[in-house]
Amino acid sequence: MDELRELYQEMILDHHKNPRNFHGMDAASHAAEGYNPLCGDKVTVYLQLDRDTIKDISFEGSGCAICTASTSVMTELLQGKTLSEAEALFGRFRALVTSDPGEKPDQAGLGKLVIFAGVREYPIRIKCATLPWHTMQAALEDKSETVSTE
Amino acid sequence: MTAHLLKKGTIVRTNPATEQHGHSSPYDVFAIRKDFPILRQKVYGKPLIYLDNAATAQKPQVVIDTLRRYYERTNSNVHRGVHALSQRATEEFENTREKIRDFIDASDTREIVFVRGTTEGINLIAVSYGDSHVSAGDEVVVSEMEHHSNIVPWQLLCERKGAHLKVIPMNDDGELLIDEYAKLLTPKTKIVSLVYVSNSLGTINPVKQMIEMAHKKGICVVIDGAQAAPHLAVSVRELDCDFYVFSSHKMYGPMGVGVVYGKQELLEKMPPYQGGGDMIKSVTFAKTIYNTLPFKFEAGTPNVGDVLGLGAVVDYLQHIGYPAIAEHERDLLEYATARLSTVDGIRLIGTAKDKLGVVSFVLDGVHPHDLGTIVDREGIAIRTGHHCTQPIMQHYNLPATSRASFGIYNTRDEVDALVASIDKVKEVFK
Ligand SMILES: Cc1ncc(COP(=O)(O)O)c(C=O)c1O
Numbered sequence: 001m002d003e004l005r006e007l008y009q010e011m012i013l014d015h016h017k018n019p020r021n022f023h024g025m026d027a028a029s030h031a032a033e034g035y036n037p038l039c040g041d042k043v044t045v046y047l048q049l050d051r052d053t054i055k056d057i058s059f060e061g062s063g064c065a066i067c068t069a070s071t072s073v074m075t076e077l078l079q080g081k082t083l084s085e086a087e088a089l090f091g092r093f094r095a096l097v098t099s100d101p102g103e104k105p106d107q108a109g110l111g112k113l114v115i116f117a118g119v120r121e122y123p124i125r126i127k128c129a130t131l132p133w134h135t136m137q138a139a140l141e142d143k144s145e146t147v148s149t150e
Numbered sequence: 151m152t153a154h155l156l157k158k159g160t161i162v163r164t165n166p167a168t169e170q171h172g173h174s175s176p177y178d179v180f181a182i183r184k185d186f187p188i189l190r191q192k193v194y195g196k197p198l199i200y201l202d203n204a205a206t207a208q209k210p211q212v213v214i215d216t217l218r219r220y221y222e223r224t225n226s227n228v229h230r231g232v233h234a235l236s237q238r239a240t241e242e243f244e245n246t247r248e249k250i251r252d253f254i255d256a257s258d259t260r261e262i263v264f265v266r267g268t269t270e271g272i273n274l275i276a277v278s279y280g281d282s283h284v285s286a287g288d289e290v291v292v293s294e295m296e297h298h299s300n301i302v303p304w305q306l307l308c309e310r311k312g313a314h315l316k317v318i319p320m321n322d323d324g325e326l327l328i329d330e331y332a333k334l335l336t337p338k339t340k341i342v343s344l345v346y347v348s349n350s351l352g353t354i355n356p357v358k359q360m361i362e363m364a365h366k367k368g369i370c371v372v373i374d375g376a377q378a379a380p381h382l383a384v385s386v387r388e389l390d391c392d393f394y395v396f397s398s399h400k401m402y403g404p405m406g407v408g409v410v411y412g413k414q415e416l417l418e419k420m421p422p423y424q425g426g427g428d429m430i431k432s433v434t435f436a437k438t439i440y441n442t443l444p445f446k447f448e449a450g451t452p453n454v455g456d457v458l459g460l461g462a463v464v465d466y467l468q469h470i471g472y473p474a475i476a477e478h479e480r481d482l483l484e485y486a487t488a489r490l491s492t493v494d495g496i497r498l499i500g501t502a503k504d505k506l507g508v509v510s511f512v513l514d515g516v517h518p519h520d521l522g523t524i525v526d527r528e529g530i531a532i533r534t535g536h537h538c539t540q541p542i543m544q545h546y547n548l549p550a551t552s553r554a555s556f557g558i559y560n561t562r563d564e565v566d567a568l569v570a571s572i573d574k575v576k577e578v579f580k
Contacts, residue, residue, distance in 0.1 A: 004578055013579065017515075039549075040519075040536060040543070062549055064520045065517060065520045125519075
């Protein structure tokens, strides 16, 4: 049970039940859809840019708790960030969730995102956590194809 | 006894107490479990509970031994050598073909073609029969509950030919609408391809009646028997289907082998699916003469070892007896359905009157993938996802379901453990 609690932390469950920035966006300048065929996670990420600053970011879709919470936390953290800050945060997040579960996670600059360290024990769930970030990236690159984790 | 039972028909549901079968009566599930070495392991420190049988079933010791014996003593190419090993391999290979003929009650071994699995089998039919019988404007009929492997090959055929794919709808219990099916059978319809038992919903479709309806209009019928093979004794002659396809690995046999049954008069007229060795009688650059049935459809070196493994599992299942298996699995399904129905927040997906082997469900507020992860930590293997039946998920407007599917070695205790693990899921998500 402890191990499961490590994965399903209170804050993750909270973001799953009450996702933040969970709505469409009429004024979006960028959007993309992400899909994880393994479990059917589907998220659409919307962004409104002001030059290279993320003025607003939101999402819609349905997914597992890990995916929904990860998307929700991402939209919280990226409000008002510059594109290069967003890119750097994604890099740190990816490093966190793919790091050796035996080692203490490097928390530097991650803030709230450390709550996802638990997925390292569940390799098949890593994609659930990274899907929104890949989708956000695709939206910024104006990729029209659905982002797939496969 | 076996042949008699097989000829008795499609769905055999006899009381094991009054039927004789191999293991001591009543059904001795613990003796059967001992035949499956893989079940003896722990996962995350808990005894493995394997409830993903619809994806693939575990293999009994006799299958493992047969493979081993083949590679230790017999391995040789078939149909080509004069030496002892090749003759032995050929003989055992062809004996297995006869065993499969008997198993599905076909009239002739020429009607039994070995392929890689159900998927390859359906592709063979869609290309060889489909390409020579379907033209622009024609229609191919499948159902809403097909596995992707019984959708995509027909879509490809329709694309090649400019034909149209028509879909038999189902109701919310997961039962096909027979009246709608009747309307889809028109002079344009050339092929109907139907799943016998749904891997996502467990529905047993009334295929005998549906085949009859198609035949009245002269339409060819293909049956996807992938999920029927492990649970039901089947007589292709009684069903009167034109083609029947199944996979070894879902019926406790090795992966990499499947069977296409086709009526001889149809197979005779069909062009080969693949070209190569073994499927020819003579080759010159001017003209190649094809081999006779079934070899015309078996190009290249076949998967001899795994075919023998399939033969071993047919013996094994017939020794236990399909009536006894059906009774055991009916009990498990009823028990699991009853237990899961009492769990607050669970909704069963697939509630057809005629069902076997599968309980699909969703739990309020919990995504199946999260449920699967938590249940897995209890050592319980279930499937979560779309089960290669995305149109079914679209019907119910669900991204995925959780599915427990049962086999000959599962027990009521294992169902209890599944229900208990769902309580744990609720605790995590409360
Ligand atoms: C109903 C049904 N049809 C077809 C298939 C495909 O079988 P295979 O993957 O063995 O080719 C499956 C299983 O995956 C199935 O459950």
